[in-house]
Amino acid sequence: MSTVTNPTTADLNPSTREHELSRNEKESLPTIFEKDSPGARAIMFPKLDVPKTEIPASIGGSTPNWPAMPQLSVIRHYTHLSQRNFSIDGNFYPLGSCTMKYNPRINEFAAAQPGLAQIHPLQDDDDLQGALSLLYDTRKMLEEIAGLDEACLQPAAGAHGEYTALKTMRAYYRDSGQAQRSVVFAPSNAHGTNPASCAMCGAGAVSVKVTEQGYTDMDDLKRLIDLHGPDQIAGIMITNPNTNGIFDKYILEVSDLIHQVGGLVYLDGANMNACLGKTTPGLFGADMMHYNVHKTFSTPHGCGGPGGGPIVVRDFLAPYLPAPQIEKDEDGRYFLDYNRPKSIGKVRSFVTQFGIMVRCWTYIRSCGNTGLRDVAEQAVLNANYIAALLKDRFEMPFFDPSEGRFAAHEFVTVPEHLLAKGIKLDDIAKRLLDYGIHAPTMHWPIINCLMVEPTETEPKFVLERFARVLHQIADEIESDPSIVQNAPTSTPVKRIDVVAGDRKPQLVWES
């Protein structure tokens, strides 16, 4: 509080000023709890136009407490906060596995239309034919792109999709007298959500080795099937292209093997951007999958969400999907079908992340059939191009054009040669921030790796600049490691002490 109303020296030093921050401000920004304007109101309400009804003391509570602010201060606060973020709109954001592609503004236009943003989830189907038609179209298009039979739009994100699909899988097994099938394989480079989702579904996640070349280790998979017993196998969760940034050469062998023992193949669709129109999960053996529409279909990441995690399954699994399903009758009328007696139930209230599905529809219809294929091609070309520009200096275990081993839409590098100079991977990442480039994904799927995914929407010159910057950082490391060790220097705060934060956790404001 005192920082707000009393002059302090910090307040008067241009480099630590408190209230009015230019966009070059590198200091802490006061929280809302430090900005009290007593009695201020940013929003007022009309006078009550009905008689009052007393609130019984037995149920009444007190008013919560945080500082009031005038509307101008509210606007400034969030304007200043926004200025302290990297974003796709401001920066190249080559986060592997996150598909940080351009988020088209027509998507936002669509979702904001009053006829879509102001409809209540419990209105009658007949009053929402426009909304339902968009969902139905989306469902059908997602089925087609998957090469599978029936989509469910309920899951709110990829992990939620995994969870929903595993629940569906288990319901199917229960219903078909195979309830004992509870072992789910996942390659050792699987995303953390895969085993975590298994755990939530009471399924044991068993890790399968990955070969040096980055593919599923078939021998290990066979060994594990034998170990657990074929009739215990529920299935495998596999990402393809996988998180090593390559199409799994053995994907058909894997799915055949799992199918042979009666298991199901689940495709983690995080990397569908490399598949669009070139292949479908259905064509490489998947029985179920999720999409991350916030990756593949351009819906914005919004500082962490919302996403959308629709799943698509083969016919025989469809009866177990959550209700309701979006259907269309013979007269072309759209309706929500709650009549799914074998359904696992629900995984959320209402129908879906509607606003996200509207954006997804808009994007898919914008690209169109061949446009989607071109997305995949350009995404893959862009990744390989950067890899080619860097490979002389940044070791890439899974990329070797001379042997015909190419990247999919992303690639992994483990810059051992640079790390040997005594720097940490973090140093490279933080130094990239100084060049206005967001760090790639780090330490996953391999310790000390950078996973780089440029996406298809970045122009060639951005890819080239990124490669040049990484070369320059390599130069810096070779000439004077302290440059990268002290990075970042141009962000609003210096290197953050995450460990300290975890030691003395302060998760809410304490004045």
Added chain:
Amino acid sequence: MSTVTNPTTADLNPSTREHELSRNEKESLPTIFEKDSPGARAIMFPKLDVPKTEIPASIGGSTPNWPAMPQLSVIRHYTHLSQRNFSIDGNFYPLGSCTMKYNPRINEFAAAQPGLAQIHPLQDDDDLQGALSLLYDTRKMLEEIAGLDEACLQPAAGAHGEYTALKTMRAYYRDSGQAQRSVVFAPSNAHGTNPASCAMCGAGAVSVKVTEQGYTDMDDLKRLIDLHGPDQIAGIMITNPNTNGIFDKYILEVSDLIHQVGGLVYLDGANMNACLGKTTPGLFGADMMHYNVHKTFSTPHGCGGPGGGPIVVRDFLAPYLPAPQIEKDEDGRYFLDYNRPKSIGKVRSFVTQFGIMVRCWTYIRSCGNTGLRDVAEQAVLNANYIAALLKDRFEMPFFDPSEGRFAAHEFVTVPEHLLAKGIKLDDIAKRLLDYGIHAPTMHWPIINCLMVEPTETEPKFVLERFARVLHQIADEIESDPSIVQNAPTSTPVKRIDVVAGDRKPQLVWES
């Protein structure tokens, strides 16, 4: 061009990187002419669905030429540009005479409604009753706030209002057999638009002295009336409170004198923020006036415009106003009245800056009658408060509470004591930028002055911080003038060489 596709060292230096700029970037940002992505398209069109008609060679021309960009690059370009601006949303902006108050977002909501933003100016009145009702309300409220009889919403900004009013004035004189009246007085501290508007109307602007205390010099005015001859006097353009930041004590004497010789009093309403609900131009003798709705009524300045300059006049001048007028008939139907035979004609196409008037309506209705008065009171209180906090160190010719001489909604300071240290006024202004505060108005109405207008929407702590910062800058000047002489240091560019720009003008991109 080369900066884009070819690596350059500048490109690789974090402090001069070219394409991907973090918000801390302090270097030049490439122009659109330097960002070519050959063949790229940010927007595509549907296939033509009608037969083609050949374009005759005699009239056909070539396609204009500038680089194409993908949508992502377009978004990044304008995002980066925006990050290089100060704004009310990000900064305290105490520009005297500009009334940089908070621009409420409900105003933007209003103007953006399709039912207001997508109506054509030539539609029939009956199809636009909502739009016309807003304009009619606005007209009536502006008349009431002026204490005058009839408003005209046509002028697009304050200067345009002056021009329209002077045209109206001259038409009135012509019509009443006094066409010879062409001398218009304006105090020497008048805004530049006043004499410039006179010139456009073929009226001679004659400057009237201002007293040491900042008021109109009555003796000089009398002298000038005699000099030019009472029957030559068209009127006076006066700003009240005036640009010295004070209510003109002699305003009634001035208007009486002008009226006595048959002239008209024009009120430059730039400073109406200090009058709202406390006084009206009608009450202090004005016959005509303009508003700057982008000042008084909170419509955004938008990097320089658009504004709105509606004028209000006394009854006997109304017949000469531009057509059309917005009227309401007995049945409550709104209509545009073009039937004004004595009208000066038109000063623009169509009716008005409609979107701006919608915002103006929204603001006035938001404040309400007493709320507007409170605006004036708080604006005046805020200005006097800052003046009081600074007066010991910053000379203020027109502010002396001990003698009952207060500021209106703004005040003027001439920091002679600091300038005597060898610094320039500019140095103080530029140093303020380093503290995230926009510079006040400079060198007007007096050479070497700062004119400070905080507006009513700034919370008290912002006013206090501003005063503290100015004291700190005074300290800096006294201890080490080079600090302010080298300012600004925290803006995207260093001190700009304006003179050089004028010497070798480059007004368009040359590649």
Added chain:
Amino acid sequence: MNYTSTSQAQQQEMLATIGVSNIDELFAVIPDESRLKRELDIPGAMSELELQREILSRAALNTGAHTHACFMGGGAYDHFIPSFIDQMISRGEFLTAYTPYQGEASQGSLQAFFEFQSQITRLTGMEIANASLYEGASAAAEAVLMAINVTNKTGILVAETIHPDYRKVIETAISDLPVELMTVPATDGVVTPDAVRKLADDRTACFVQASPNCFGLIEDWEGCFEALKESEKKGSDPLAISIFNPTACALLKTPGDCGADVAVGEGQPLGIPLSFGGPYLGLYAAKKKFMRKMPGRLVGQTDDAYGRRDFALSHQTREQHIRGAKATSNVCTNQGLLALRATMYMTAMGPEGIRDVAEQSWHKAHYAASEIEKLEDYELWKPGEFFHEFAVKCPVPAEKVVNHGKSMGLLPGVAISADNYGRLGSTNALMIAVTEKRTREEIDLLVRCLKEAKKL
């Protein structure tokens, strides 16, 4: 329009650098039989002009709160949203940023989430809160899973009166786990402490109770949670899980006031558009002792290399990307932008503003209820206090009232029949929600609608 921009000539240059002659070589690893050898069976590309047109025409097929005065609730409420939020949230720096893993490049979102967490704790009277989950019902399921994990017990007590969707989501969540769900029955539409006492025993992991409940009624959290805690004597230490409405928290006793261990809720009332049910905002607050067991992201205050305050993701070791199968939850992508909306809403409204919303909703709902009670043949279905939503027993099927309302420019409420409320429903029951947005005129029109519907 797929937003790529690389020309064919550029592609050729790139291919040459890689050392291949065409793009398909890069896809060579895909087995032939896995290649899609036809075009996708979806329509061709559309221009933005066509998309705008198509979207507007689909949107025009829907009625909703933009065309009708909305008295529908049932978990989604038509509250006032300040105009600035849409504009602020569409700033690219918020809209298009990723999860704030790189703290130095994400101080904006981190600080906003920290403030969000702090506001949610103050609103609910709890000690800590996470930075969002998907939506209310799945947040409730997460709370139950945490309770199982924390207590190692198997008995899941659920008040009969939680919203049927929440119940379904909880049922699905525990369907593969070795636990048992038991319904705590309601009397007159609410659960009594005695009913809880009867079922809580040494196997009890938690008790879940919503207030307002699925009839809009205010439940006795305090009494019920106390009754629950008595089972400690029986050797269990069950968690009291409250499902709250954030607006109600500004007026009524909070979960914290009533001794809740975990408080979950749907954050939609905090400035989030109805949008046909999503994206919404799962709120999750708890006592501090559950910090390391909680699902979802947590932002903490920390320092940078110069010792200056900043913010960073905290306790990531709970999360799936570090802990895999042992994580407290599988959640990864959350509802960040909606949490931002909510914190903007809470900051702009201020506590007094949220209180205004709650009070006006209360008074208007009670005015509506009292006017409806005056109508012949209409009555409040359940006795007991309610907040801003109540069930009416109509003399005709509720559907009839709803349909009549539509013709009058109203969405009169949610018909809670067996279809959506199962055993709890009734063909003639209509749930009516009244927020601060409804005017007396609209309420009076609703009353007329009910009166007329009877005679149809």
Added chain:
Amino acid sequence: MNYTSTSQAQQQEMLATIGVSNIDELFAVIPDESRLKRELDIPGAMSELELQREILSRAALNTGAHTHACFMGGGAYDHFIPSFIDQMISRGEFLTAYTPYQGEASQGSLQAFFEFQSQITRLTGMEIANASLYEGASAAAEAVLMAINVTNKTGILVAETIHPDYRKVIETAISDLPVELMTVPATDGVVTPDAVRKLADDRTACFVQASPNCFGLIEDWEGCFEALKESEKKGSDPLAISIFNPTACALLKTPGDCGADVAVGEGQPLGIPLSFGGPYLGLYAAKKKFMRKMPGRLVGQTDDAYGRRDFALSHQTREQHIRGAKATSNVCTNQGLLALRATMYMTAMGPEGIRDVAEQSWHKAHYAASEIEKLEDYELWKPGEFFHEFAVKCPVPAEKVVNHGKSMGLLPGVAISADNYGRLGSTNALMIAVTEKRTREEIDLLVRCLKEAKKL
């Protein structure tokens, strides 16, 4: 809600610091008889909730291009606007910044205006352009004033076929000046070089000609400007002032191609909503030699203290705040945000995109015209080439067609009667504009509308 936030206690502190006891002391200087001693007779304050409601209900009373297929033009055209523009323009850093006098704090707007100026010169084929004037007609008036100033001559030649509003605005502008306006008469709807030749003499200051003109017809700028320049022989050096449509410039000969000295126009087609006629965008481009005589702000490229490129306002000595009565114009506040919209539009569309808009508008307008010509009793009113707007002579009063169209979901065009077109109008004349937004289906509906209207 007036957006102030100072509490009474704070006010008291502030008053004490100033040394007064109440706010009215600060207003003491206002003479008693000048004080307003009553409340303003305007309604009381409204909350944002009420304002939203009221605005929506007023907006709902209007039909327009959002409800009807718009074939109206006459100076304002219903073109496609990319969705991102509204979102980008609402960023506070653009919306709430002032005129960029403080260059160091305004590089964003300065660079954008510089790019705008550069694009406008490339679009029009001119050498320099300013950073905006109020709108098209007043820009034309400014051009005439500059011509008077530059040439010191008194003869203002104006083509009969410029839009009547432009003519009125020019008339008003010169009404108090010692100059004379002469109309250059049209033949078949366009002005011929001969007609110009006849009137241009040693007193001629300028000649103003619009293409497309007020009938949508393309004028012979080239021939007419050449004819004008022949008056040089007679001892004058008059300015050729062209009024252009920016969309047409991407397809047809530009003012620069045709030898214009000054080119002015309405920038609304460049991404600016119809908005009942404003705020729009005055475009002003000229030959370089008029740099020091031009009205309006100019942004130039310059350097900072480190020699790095930046942008600053240039040639401010032309402007009123420096030069007062001797300024080139009185303009101060301009249409900055609209110039930003226009440059965003031009950048996003790219030259090819603007060309697409122009071509599609051309083809669709010509398709419409040819279908209408096939109708019995309808004909094009004027011969000659047109761009995207044309006048039709109807067998019935044009009002009748317009009214019939409304019932079909159309705004069929602008009826150009004596009311708005004076001598140039005709009761049966309808101006129809067809932009790229109109579909063949809509055009065919328009044709049906005309056909049916005849029989009503």
